[in-house]
Amino acid sequence: GAVVSQHPSWVICKSGTSVKIECRSLDFQATTMFWYRQFPKQSLMLMATSNEGSKATYEQGVEKDKFLINHASLTLSTLTVTSAHPEDSSFYICSARDNSGASYGYTFGSGTRLTVV
Amino acid sequence: QKEVEQDPGPLSVPEGAIVSLNCTYSNSAFQYFMWYRQYSRKGPELLMYTYSSGNKEDGRFTAQVDKSSKYISLFIRDSQPSDSATYLCATNAGGTSYGKLTFGQGTILTVHP
Numbered sequence: 001g002a003v004v005s006q007h008p009s010w011v012i013c014k015s016g017t018s019v020k021i022e023c024r025s026l027d028f029q030a031t032t033m034f035w036y037r038q039f040p041k042q043s044l045m046l047m048a049t050s051n052e053g054s055k056a057t058y059e060q061g062v063e064k065d066k067f068l069i070n071h072a073s074l075t076l077s078t079l080t081v082t083s084a085h086p087e088d089s090s091f092y093i094c095s096a097r098d099n100s101g102a103s104y105g106y107t108f109g110s111g112t113r114l115t116v117v
Numbered sequence: 118q119k120e121v122e123q124d125p126g127p128l129s130v131p132e133g134a135i136v137s138l139n140c141t142y143s144n145s146a147f148q149y150f151m152w153y154r155q156y157s158r159k160g161p162e163l164l165m166y167t168y169s170s171g172n173k174e175d176g177r178f179t180a181q182v183d184k185s186s187k188y189i190s191l192f193i194r195d196s197q198p199s200d201s202a203t204y205l206c207a208t209n210a211g212g213t214s215y216g217k218l219t220f221g222q223g224t225i226l227t228v229h230p
Binding site for chain 2: 004006034041042043044046049091093095106107108109110111113
């Protein structure tokens with residue numbers, strides 16, 4: 001089935017630094033990538049939707065200058081948390097949409113736990 | 118009001134019990150309904166999906182959708198300790214290959230031996 005590889009699985013960074021999270025679709029072309037964040041014991045909250053080759057669409061309340069999304073190819077999307085602060089500590093998950101019809105449309109990465117100290 | 122409401126639990130059952138997980142939704146445009154299982158510190162994995170009203174069975178899992186009452190359910194028969202996870206219902210309006218998912222809060226399930 002469709003696989004989305006997400007790295008790193010966890011990262012600790014200092015306040016004020018930037019962190020990049022990568023998601024790669026391994027066996028299909030991900031024309032659309034969704035980025036979520038999840039706080040402990042809470043559901044997934046959609047942050048942004050990106051289509052390959054175009055600017056991401058951010059959900060209301062998500063700072064686009066803080067959470068930079070790049071979807072330059074059909075198999076790679078990245079989320080960069082810029083000038084991270086402790087309140088950005090969360091679990092970030094990507095989801096790619098497979099339009100090939102080979103599998104159901106949405107495949108999730110394994111998530112990245114970000115801790116900002 | 119949230120578009121998808123789900124009782125967060127936690128729910129604790131003995132091994133072998135039948136588990137019933139439920140969600141309600143408010144948007145009549147939702148047509149596709151999914152259940153995801155999420156283990157701690159992992160991404161969600163798709164368990165079941167159904168289109169419109171009806172039942173779908175896959176092994177020990179049965180998904181039900183009642184669009185008239187905007188109610189979706191997941192039943193787990195002969196529950197196992199390995200079923201202990203968070204279960205998330207999700208919907209979308211645009212079909213299987215486009216449109217963002219709207220998730221419920223998730224129900225934390227523990228199956229104890």
